[in-house]
Amino acid sequence: MKTWLLALQQQLSRQIHENKLPHALLFSGVDGAGQEEIAHWLINVLLCQDLTQDLPQNRKQETEENLRKVSQVSEETTNAQPFIFQPCGYCKTCKLFANGSYPDHLTIVNDKNTIGVDAIRKLSQFFEKTAHIGIAKTALVNHADTMTVSAANALLKTLEEPTSQSFIMLTTHSSDVLLPTIISRCQKFEIRPPVGKKLLAEYKKQGNDAFVNLSHLSELTDEATAVAFTAFRDKVKDYLCAHQHRAEILTLLVERHDGFRWLEKILVNLMRNQWGWPTAGHENQQASVINKQQLWQVYNLVQAANIKLKTLVQVNRQFLSEKLLADISLVVEQKKQ
Ligand SMILES: [Zn+2]
Known part of the structure; x- marks a missing residue:
């Protein structure tokens, strides 16, 4: 316990x-x-x-x-x-x-x-x-x-x-x-668990992630969730850079209730990385293929979708996810034109 x-x-x-x-x-x-x-x-x-x-x-x-x-x-x-x-x-x-x-x-x-x-x-x-x-x-x-x-x-x-x-x-x-x-x-x-260093200490996790907070608990406390998150993060990067894994990302967004939160977290970390801010680590260089403005646009799309998901009663998750991925694709494609 x-x-x-x-x-x-x-x-x-x-x-x-x-x-x-x-x-x-x-x-x-x-x-x-x-x-x-x-x-x-x-x-x-x-x-x-x-x-x-x-x-x-x-x-x-x-x-x-x-x-x-x-x-x-x-x-x-x-x-x-x-x-x-x-x-x-x-x-x-x-x-x-x-x-x-x-x-x-x-x-x-x-x-x-x-x-x-x-x-x-x-x-x-x-x-x-x-x-x-x-x-x-x-x-x-x-x-x-x-x-x-x-x-x-x-x-x-x-x-x-x-x-x-x-x-x-x-x-x-x-x-x-x-x-x-x-x-x-x-x-x-x-239930209010501890945050920051106390939270990391609770799980005896190494690291200096100043941004660790309660929303990361499920990834911290459950190994299978951590593995799923890492796999999802890698797929999202591939999607942003090479437009791969659309179907898998869509399935995860529709079926996993924390999928949208994960997506937002991944984008925040990518932006921190791009702007030279400290990150939770592991964000590699791939995201630099997308420029700052595009990443910012994608982040705003994800954040808006997250707000819709939280505030609208009985939102159509499938439609919301498909629309979000289509919108992200439009932003990412801009650079190629
Ligand atoms: Zn008993």
């Missing part, structure tokens, strides 16, 4: 202990901040039927110690004693949850970058039935910002009429896109 999530784990553990966990929770933060990680942990804690038994030895002692403290000491002392609940990982429910087949939990995934009304209706029906195994029922809606308007309205109804012992977790990287009526019915947790 990421170190900056520990305080939140303590807070949520306390809320569970005091029976004050709300029916709906919204975890938001930039990609890689850990919102899905914390939601997953919380659901597992709620479902685990054996928080104190069948634990690995070190964790068993730790949790038993915590529970002993919680149950035996006075309320006053309990308040001062931070603790974190951990699922056992060995009970039947933990095992079923780990392999994705626990019947009293439902995860809603976004298909083709949106969550439609059918998925949310499925969620409502799921909560109407009583639990199969335990008492609690849980649902997780990842990328809740990608819900269509009708899906969001359907969810609103479920949030307004909670069934007992039901918990809905929403995660998002841009809560400003969510309907305010949804937000107001959830307890909202904004």
Whole structure:
């Protein structure tokens, strides 16, 4: 678990202990901040039927110690004693949850970058039935910002009429896109990881990148994402210089939700390089084939597309991506005429 999530784990553990966990929770933060990680942990804690038994030895002692403290000491002392609940990982429910087949939990995934009304209706029906195994029922809606308007309205109804012992977790990287009526019915947790040197230190990364910030978290924290980003960056350079890889870039922009942000980041680094500013490194000389003015124009196109993507509801991502690449091609082609 990421170190900056520990305080939140303590807070949520306390809320569970005091029976004050709300029916709906919204975890938001930039990609890689850990919102899905914390939601997953919380659901597992709620479902685990054996928080104190069948634990690995070190964790068993730790949790038993915590529970002993919680149950035996006075309320006053309990308040001062931070603790974190951990699922056992060995009970039947933990095992079923780990392999994705626990019947009293439902995860809603976004298909083709949106969550439609059918998925949310499925969620409502799921909560109407009583639990199969335990008492609690849980649902997780990842990328809740990608819900269509009708899906969001359907969810609103479920949030307004909670069934007992039901918990809905929403995660998002841009809560400003969510309907305010949804937000107001959830307890909202904004996850704010460290930035700059502290962030690099967290991952024991070398380097002196003064520009490293929260938007780079997913590339920093996940090796596969870092590899995908590097591959994408190289393709974008080839596209700008030699008009190659159009189809692959288009696919990535359409299918990867951070594709547009990546493109903007790549262009910023190319411009820094061209203007002789310090960069995150690795930007080679290829971009100098394009002049400063062209790169600036391309950057502005990407930035405008990014703003459209963030502000327009249900924007046609495919069309936006195709138009952007066509516009970039026009700018890049200018030099040849
Ligand atoms: Zn368990």
